Amino acid sequence: MGMKNKKPRSGPGRPSSMEDPYRMICDAAAALFAEKGFDNTSLQDVATAVGVTKAGLYHYFRTKHALFEAIVLDTLRDLHAGAVAAIAAHDGYPDKLTAFMTAHARYFSEHGERYRASFFGRGGGGERAHLTPDERAMRKAYVQLLEGVVEAGVDAGTITVSDVPTFARGVLGMLNWMARWYRPDGRLTAAEIAESYAQILLAGALPR
């Protein structure tokens, strides 16, 4: 695992009166990364948004990369935990697949800035080159969780998919792309859209 970020209990220049400064910093930074991208956001911008000194920020994050990484890992961890719970709460693989998809969409709609920062905050398609081993491992675990559901459905004979990894990436593509066009004031909620996607993927667009 990579370097842990410090969560000190006291120190000069630290925003001691805040409820949960670590969380506040991550939230403010996620909003900036989501809006302006990693390269256009400075630690000073984050400090200003939170209302602390840059020295105060350093108690929590030494570098902008460490701050970004913390947001991404938190996001991936929460997405994964939410999906695990959703899968466990449903029976049958078609329903488990739908549950995975709606859980993902619900996380996205409730934590849009963290989500967009994590998936689109880095500029450039050379994305993959910048992943830390931790992030790579967590992204892989999430894909594998989805693949496991589909695979189990195929084994049980209740899902027919010719290529499980391709199918899983297609599912994640549908879901991740929502971050680019979804608006909270739209016609459908994120979960409803995910459910509509699940329905199409399961039933197909050809008349039965």
Next chain:
Amino acid sequence: MGMKNKKPRSGPGRPSSMEDPYRMICDAAAALFAEKGFDNTSLQDVATAVGVTKAGLYHYFRTKHALFEAIVLDTLRDLHAGAVAAIAAHDGYPDKLTAFMTAHARYFSEHGERYRASFFGRGGGGERAHLTPDERAMRKAYVQLLEGVVEAGVDAGTITVSDVPTFARGVLGMLNWMARWYRPDGRLTAAEIAESYAQILLAGALPR
């Protein structure tokens, strides 16, 4: 329509010996935008990559934004033209949908850098705010082209989709997300993956 980029026939500092300097500049810039993102790429980087002076570059593009915009608009124009041709070349709406998807994937696999620059080159999820009217119009036209195919299939009774715009965005999500994980040396070609997606979308993952 927005400002046209100049394509001068002569001038000092211009790379007069090149075959198609406009094209060369766009290709080099697309590679940089795709790899490093818009914010981390300077006009000087592009000039260096092409092997011209910055003054020479100015004959074609006045600003980095104009250069980026030219790449995006060329990409959207080519994607649209390719999809129109593919749709026209097939009969029946299920096949036209598949043709749209494989044409998109083929463009992406043949012009990966332009594609990644156009869809992921800008950092930040605040993406939409930066679109010029031209780009917004072209993106919309492309979505509408796809929606038209699905809509016509629904009207003909050969495609059943409860919500055409949501379905179309799901299709584009599957395809666009490929740019994030697809590798040319992988097991399947981009067109094969798109065909596999089309098959799932049409037939569904529930046993028939």
